[in-house]
Amino acid sequence: MPPLGRGPSAGWGRHVLTLGLVGVSALSLVGNVVFSRLLGRPTYGAVGSVLALASLLAVPLSAIQSAVTRQVAVAGPRGVARARPTLFSALGAVAVVAVAVLALPALDRLLHLRGDAVVVLLGAYLGSIVLEGVPRGYLVGERRYAAVGAVVLAGAALRLGLGWGWAALRPDAVGPLAGAAAGEGATALALVVLLSRRRGAPTSLRGGTEHPRRRLALARPVRQEVVRRRAERLRVREVGLSMAGFTGLLSLMSIDTVAARHWLSAVGSGYYAAASAAGSIAYFLAAAVATSVFPDVARGAAARDRHQFLLGLAEVSLVATAAAAILAVAAPWVVEIVFGSRYGPAAAPLRLLACSYALLGVLAYLVGHHLAHRSRSVLLPWAGSGVLVAALFAAHGSPTVVALDALAASASLLCLLGTASVRLERGTKGLSRPAGR
Numbered sequence: 001m002p003p004l005g006r007g008p009s010a011g012w013g014r015h016v017l018t019l020g021l022v023g024v025s026a027l028s029l030v031g032n033v034v035f036s037r038l039l040g041r042p043t044y045g046a047v048g049s050v051l052a053l054a055s056l057l058a059v060p061l062s063a064i065q066s067a068v069t070r071q072v073a074v075a076g077p078r079g080v081a082r083a084r085p086t087l088f089s090a091l092g093a094v095a096v097v098a099v100a101v102l103a104l105p106a107l108d109r110l111l112h113l114r115g116d117a118v119v120v121l122l123g124a125y126l127g128s129i130v131l132e133g134v135p136r137g138y139l140v141g142e143r144r145y146a147a148v149g150a151v152v153l154a155g156a157a158l159r160l161g162l163g164w165g166w167a168a169l170r171p172d173a174v175g176p177l178a179g180a181a182a183g184e185g186a187t188a189l190a191l192v193v194l195l196s197r198r199r200g201a202p203t204s205l206r207g208g209t210e211h212p213r214r215r216l217a218l219a220r221p222v223r224q225e226v227v228r229r230r231a232e233r234l235r236v237r238e239v240g241l242s243m244a245g246f247t248g249l250l251s252l253m254s255i256d257t258v259a260a261r262h263w264l265s266a267v268g269s270g271y272y273a274a275a276s277a278a279g280s281i282a283y284f285l286a287a288a289v290a291t292s293v294f295p296d297v298a299r300g301a302a303a304r305d306r307h308q309f310l311l312g313l314a315e316v317s318l319v320a321t322a323a324a325a326i327l328a329v330a331a332p333w334v335v336e337i338v339f340g341s342r343y344g345p346a347a348a349p350l351r352l353l354a355c356s357y358a359l360l361g362v363l364a365y366l367v368g369h370h371l372a373h374r375s376r377s378v379l380l381p382w383a384g385s386g387v388l389v390a391a392l393f394a395a396h397g398s399p400t401v402v403a404l405d406a407l408a409a410s411a412s413l414l415c416l417l418g419t420a421s422v423r424l425e426r427g428t429k430g431l432s433r434p435a436g437r
Contacts, residue, residue, distance in 0.1 A: 013145035018292045020149025024156040025284030031160045032277035033338050035176050036270070038167045044270050047176050050122060064089070065137035066294070067242040070372055072141025073295035074302045086192075089134040093127035093188075121177035128184035135188075135195040141295060144194070151190045159183025238371075241378050245367045248381030252413070253283065253360055255388055256406040263396045272399040274339045275346040279353030282327060286320035286361020294368045301372035306425050309369060316365040324358035327351075349403035356403070359410040366417045370424065377420040384413030 036044045068085065097120075139148045163179025260272035293312040300308025327334060331347040331354070339346065363381070370378040388409035395401050 013143060014292045017140070017145035017149040018288050020153040021288035021291060022285060023153045025281060025288065027153075027156040027160050028284070029277060029281060029338070031163060031176065031179075032274070034160075034164050035167055036274055036277075036339050036343065038164075044273060047273075050118060050177065051180070064239050064242065065133040065140075066246065066368065066371055067239045068134060068137025069141040069294060070238070070298040072138055073298040085134045086195075089131050093130040096127040096130055097123040099123065117174050118177050121174065121181045124181040125177065125184055128181060128188045132184065132188035132191055135191040138195055139191065140291070143295060145292065147194055148191070151194065152187055155183045155187030155190070157183075158186055238374065241374065241376070242371055245371060245378035245381055246364075248379065248383075248385050249360065249363055249367050249413075251385040252363075252381070252388055252406065252409055253280070253357070255385065256392065256402050259392045259396060260399065260402050263392075264399065264402070268399055271343060271346040272349060272402060274335065274343045275349040275353050275399065275403065278331075278334050278338060278346075278350050279327060279357045281357070282320055282323035282354050283357035283361045283364070285323045286316050286358065287364045289316050289319050290361065290365035290368060293365075294372070297365075297369055298372040301369070309421075309425060312365060313362075313369075317362055320358040320361040323361075324354045327354035346399070349399040352400065352403035352407045356407040356410045359407075359414050363410070363413055363417060366414075366421050369421055370417070373424055375420070375424055377417070377424065380416050380420060381413060383416060384409050387412050 035047055039047060064085065136148060136152075159179045159182065161179070162182050163176040166175030166178055169175075257273060257276050261269040264272065290312070293308075293315065296308050297312050300306075328351045331350040332344070335343050335347045335350060363384075367378055367381060370380075388405060391405035391408055392402065395405060
């Protein structure tokens with residue numbers, strides 16, 4: 001195993017991926033701003049609830065990405081089989097679209113969509129995420145950060161452009177979902193193409209091509225190790241833990257928005273959707289950092305290196321805290337500038353949701369930490385989801401009350417998962433030497 005902290009992951013590539021993911025979040029916010037102004041509060045409430053449901057359903061479908069990234073980061077790009085997972089993801093994409101079509105009546109009753117096209121586009125969007133998960137996991141595990149960051153940012157720009165154009169011509173819920181499905185589909189296809197292309201030949205420090213004999217000498221230990229263990233298959237247990245953990249976490253980000261659409265008035269759900277869209281900035285900024293440091297955290301867990309965990313936790317917590325503080329203080333101005341004066345009542349729930357989403361960003365890092373250790377504590381987010389559901393049933397009279405329920409659930413889960421992470425790190429060394437050195 002190469003020394004931790006060296007190579008592309010410690011250079012500019014990781015920052016390119018972080019900036020790309022931040023750019024995706026920024027374009028998502030711009031999309032919410034555009035749709036809130038073009039569609040009006042009742043229709044925008046429907047769009048926000050559908051996209052929140054899509055985020056919830058997409059987690060178990062794309063969670064394989066985290067499992068792939070962890071295994072590639074530890075075993076190396078040639079130590080993990082990729083043919084079967086890629087084939088299964090393609091078959092799964094087709095199956096998801098079929099399931100969405102079959103679920104048309106139930107989703108129409110739940111979200112009051114009044115149109116089958118929205119649900120079909122939702123299925124296409126989720127199917128594209130399924131197809132994207134495996135190649136994206138491999139590319140991030142191989143530390144091809146810059147390419148992944150550029151592709152996902154371009155896909156988000158395409159999604160916004162198509163959705164904006166459609167909504168301007170016809171103000172209904174179909175346009176944003178059509179743009180989302182098209183942009184995510186283009187992203188998935190681009191990542192598949194990138195995965196099929198091999199990296200260039202290794203180069204010397206002087207910039208020229210490495211001498212064939214030198215390259216052969218360097219590659220011999222790697223080939224021997226690959227022959228010894230061959231290509232490992234993804235373990236069902238790891239994929240299952242990833243799916244279960246991130247589904248429980250992202251349910252905290254989605255259940256409250258869906259509940260607001262179901263229990264509040266059409267206008268009230270529009271206020272909550274606006275506050276949720278603005279508050280999610282804190283989550284996506286922290287989650288972008290957590291994604292870019294996850295390969296190093298996985299390698300640190302394999303090497304029993306506590307330093308990698310503490311470094312990543314400090315970085316993610318700093319970003320989440322700064323984002324939440326800015327959003328909470330500037331909530332009235334954010335709502336006024338971004339959504340307009342008609343959404344003024346969204347400032348109160350925004351203050352609470354900014355803190356809730358910041359905690360969720362830190363929780364995303366902790367879930368990845370437990371996944372790197374193959375710990376069953378990754379299932380703890382379901383306890384937070386249970387707290388949220390119970391709180392929503394007990395109190396859901398206004399957007400502010402629903403936001404307070406979400407904050408209470410996030411804080412409770414942070415206590416549980418943080419305690420489990422501390423126990424998990426007991427006995428590890430502060431700075432250990434990587435295995436095999």
